[in-house]
Amino acid sequence: MINEQLSTWRVEDLGVEGRVLDVVRAPAPVLSTDGGRVDPTTAEVVQLAADLVATMRVSPGCVGLAAPQVGEGVKVFCVDVSEHPKTRDHHGTFVLCNAEVVESSRNEKAREGCMSVPDLTGDVKRATRVVVRGELPGTGESVTVEATAFEARALQHEIDHCDGLLFLDRAAGAHAIYARKTYL
Amino acid sequence: MSGVTLHAITVLGHDRPGIIAETTEQLAALGLNLEDSSMTLLRGHFAMTLICAGDTTVAAVEQALAPLAADGTLTVTVREVPEERPGRPAGSAWVLTVHGGDRAGIVSTVAHEIAAVGGNITDLTTRLAGDLYLLVAELDLPADTDVSGLEDALRDAAQRLGVGVTLREAEADDL
Helix, strand or coil: CCCHHHHCCCHHHHCCCCCCCCCCCCCCHHHHCCCECCCCCCHHHHHHHHHHHHHHHHCCCCCEEEHHHHCCCECEEEECCCCCCCCCCCCCCEEEEEEEEEEEEEEEEEEEEECCEEEEEEEEEEEEEEEEEEECCCCCCEEEEEEEHHHHHHHHHHHHHHCCCCHHHHECCCCCEEECCCCC | CCCCEEEEEEEEEECCCCHHHHHHHHHHHCCCEEEEEEEEEECCEEEEEEEEEECCCHHHHHHHHHHHHCCCCEEEEEEEECCCCCCCCCEEEEEEEEEEECCCCHHHHHHHHHHHCCCEEEEEEEEEECCEEEEEEEEEEECCCCHHHHHHHHHHHHHHHCEEEEEEECCCEEC
């Protein structure tokens, strides 16, 4: 079920210009630190939300970005899986603050990569259906969203970032992490 | 780490708690850095390969690890290896799974088909569990590989062996 409140959300409505930020890489400590909760209505969080979207949009293939990945140890992330071939239902571009998974089911293993761990990929088991609760930046409205398939995986990956976890922390086994190869 | 010597170290033999702790303690004392390692149990045997970097000699590493092999249950080898700088592979990554009843020649037959198209196996695990034989391999296939042709060849070979085969692309999703 698509949540209209989220699917009609537009970054332009934040009313601030997003800046493209540098993406930090592991082993930066901020990536392994549980992010702080935020007040989603503050000007700082609104700016961060716009910056995350701007940075995601200039990064090829990027379907999500969490605040710790730009050096901010707080629970804010953006997602947009609309262009990804594995996507089924989706909510377009949106930003959530203080988000948490409140329900999850149907685990599936797949290989993930991450801009903050550019040289490795890994097999990670994640739910293919989740219910996530969070708050919108700016208005602070509470939203509950049901996501499936690739959007569900992206949400779990970003919420993990906000909690100081990388996909490496969820490796399916000792031989489930691979050196990333860049193919010509 | 240019200008630093690389050593390939293998430790094989009877498994017991503490082998890794003892090995790495000795290597750390020599100032060696574990650059890459792989360890598993093969039919219950401890099997570890390490690539270490540091400013030391083969003889010094052998001497440091000699106590590990002293009771005859573990074999340790140390040799100097050159720095490998793998080029970017042209092509794509695949995961091959083969399983079925155990019989001679499964790995060699499958590996031959992959080599015949210029494919490179970059990771391999085989397991024998009762009568079930399992092979899982990571492959790099050249850009011009006729993948459906390779699939046909693998399926034919698998049929002759009485096993099943699946080949799927190992694409990681960036999140």
